[in-house]
Amino acid sequence: MTFKDETKLFDFYKQYAYAVGFSVRKRNSKKGNDGVVRFVTFTCSRECRRSSNTNSALRPQPTSQTHCKARISASTYSHGTWRINTVNLQHNHKTSPLKSRLFWCNLELSANVKRKLELNDIAKILLHKSFNFVVVEVGGYENMTRVEKDCRNYIEQVRQLRLGEGDAAALQSYFSHIQARCSGFYFAMYLDDESRLRTVFWADNRCRQAYKEFGNVVTFDTTYLTNKYDMPFAPFVGVNHHGQSTLLGCGLLSNENTSSFVWLFRTWL
Known part of the structure; x- marks a missing residue:
């Protein structure tokens, strides 16, 4: 498969990961002699196994890393086109499509949701009512990629940017x-x-x-x-x-x- 740029490639892998039920991250990238990124690898976020700095059996270090090998690698060719070179779809852990919306790589508010939150805030509608309205519009909590607290933080940031008229x-x-x-x-x-x-x-x-x-x-x-x-x-x-x-x-x-x-x-x- 080929893509116009690296962003399109990452978005595609994120959509696949969302459907399967795992989180993804950028593993590494390499630049050519001209300083432009030519190679990139995206992996399951549970790829690395973190080492512990403690030897105490009474204080185990919790970790979600399982050294998972699921990944894709791609290279860029002429005219900036990216092509997938290698693919590994096998995970050594359970995936959960129902939890995809809560993975860090999917935690974002769409432009449409942001706009509605801003308009409702200007209209003096309470945030919890505005959030419930958005939940209904997207078809339920299972389709929301942010919780109410995230929406509240966004509105507080917008208020800091919003000056009074004139x-x-x-x-x-x-x-x-x-x-x-x-x-x-x-x-x-x-x-x-x-x-x-x-x-x-x-x-x-x-x-x-x-x-x-x-x-x-x-x-x-x-x-x-x-x-x-x-x-x-x-x-x-x-x-x-x-x-x-x-x-x-x-x-x-x-x-x-x-x-x-x-x-x-x-x-x-």
């Missing part, structure tokens, strides 16, 4: 007004695909001049949650010649993931 525009207008009065004032705003504010950074002329003099040591802390949107406040702080803290710039983050930090650090520099 808030983002008001913030941009305010910063533009300050920038017109103070030429050294700098700000930048990062929006997601739906034009929602994800990250914002600003620094006035005093912060920028302070960095020139006291930029040898910089601390960065995101433990402050002092606003109604629960967006972490992220100050860049230096130390002046009196041993006092001096502000070098400020940011607000919708979440603390890699892309947000990369954008904030690059913008600050």
